[in-house]
Amino acid sequence: MSAIRLSPAAAILRHGVLVLTSAFILVPFVWMVSLSLKSPGEIFRATFSVLPAQFYGVDNYAKAITSVPLPRYMGNGLLVCALILAAQILVCAPAAYALAKLKFWGRDFIFAMVLVGLLLPHQVLSLPSFILCYKLGILNTYLALVIPYVVSPFGIFLFRQFFRKIPDDIVHAARLDGLTELAIVWKIMVPMALPAVIAFSIFSVVAHWNDLFWPLIAVRDGHLMPAPLGIMAFKNEEAGNDYGPLMAASTLVVAPLLIAFLAAQKWFVEGMTGGSVK
């Protein structure tokens, strides 16, 4: 495709269409930031502009972080994402190494279980997961937010794909050097499959930072809510009428991932599409 040189008319048409679709994409973002900078009076005025007539941003953002524990919500989100990711890598990398490089009885059966696990959406499992958390007495704790996700069939699958590409000779050499199998996982396999680990990490963090479904079920206490659940509670509390602070809170919740994406686009695209796009 890229071999074609466009005529001036075609180039203008291309930019014309793409500017329009970009505008459609950006309107909700621009509107969100714009409202977060406006006073209540201006938001409810009949006429409007993108830029605020009177800069009210400080008040709105101050209200967003003081009237509700938004920093706490975001901290909760960060903590939960970090715990989930750490657990997933700790559990999945050794399992993937065993499936990729070791021969043992039952291996193919366990791999088949991983594939079946890939088919099962977490939402379908939410009712038994809820009962499990209840029986363990961990409902309404950080643990309840983390436990259902400590093993990722996708993580095992992805790591296995990458580990298989690492030559067996490297594994043999490491054994001759006296490394245990566990040391091979962490000192050889994971560093050599770092692109897969990074892609998976982005996939995992984005999924759990944004997740609303499971936190809505697992926690009721405001102090434990991750960001999406927190802003939902904020919205319900404010009856959706105090748009300025609500938009400020939304902007703060969306911002970290978008900034990270703009800084590392290639990694994000790869992570978010399950490594199928390089």
Added chain:
Amino acid sequence: MSASLPAVSRLAQPAEGAAAKLSSRVSLPRRHSFYEAMWGWALIAPALVFLVVLFFLPVIGVFVIAFSDWQFGASSLSFVGLANFREVIFDEGFRASLINTVVYVVMVVPGTVLAGLLIALLIESSHSCRALYRAVHFLPFMATATAMAISWEALLHPTIGLVNHSLAALGLPVANWLRDETTVLPVLAVIGIWQNLGYAMVLFMAGLKSIPLDLYDAADVDGADHWLDRLRTVTIPMLGPVSMFVVIVVALRAFETFDTVQILTQGGPGHSSEMLLYTIYRESFEYLRAGYGAAVAIVFLAIVVALTLLQARSMDKRVHYQ
């Protein structure tokens, strides 16, 4: 979930099985095999335990709840066969939810796939601003849906929203988009397209890059030098298998829509925007009707599994083109 799906299907590639056989032939000396098996089990044990406890027991649990009269807090249960499913099927709320979900998916999939394809073709047709356009269109796919739904609500607000203001300025009719039975589902579908078109776009861009350039040269030699001819004779046919993949992945994401329903409509007005995941959540955890919720969850699971297996088959075919 969705990102896991391309991965599943790669399995289907026949090369893998052959590679496995090859590597097993150059196996270690026999005395190592016990040592290797012990390590294999030790390394996989944690994952295996969690897979069983967090995936396999729960999925059995969903079936047990769906086929029994178990309620929250009950210490015993008895099997009631298909009673829960019968209740679900004859329930107007569930039927509305299922139909809404299908209608929503049928609106979101073509919109997302066609917009994603068009944008990918336009972006790839020249180098100018390519990275910028790509980044912009991908933004909604990562942005927290809960937060963006709140922004959409403000945009769609009947009196202070930008949408109605703009329509009124153009002399067009306005509406209370999220409170009107006839507009609520199409509006949610537009938001669904907005969320996913960047995803379809990057998948198509990858598909475009994998088309061998000599095919275009060959088309050139055969006289297909106009861009429309190249599109018709090379690009579109070569994107066929990728398109099938994109359709199913987007359909899976559309079926899993929850956040926008929860934040914007709560399934209303009436049942007009109720969708399957929202029904599962509300029946199971707000109305505490475990049997009903589990039966809907099984219907949902059946749809997701069918689509995923279809996707695996479509990936199988894709191999022939590469």
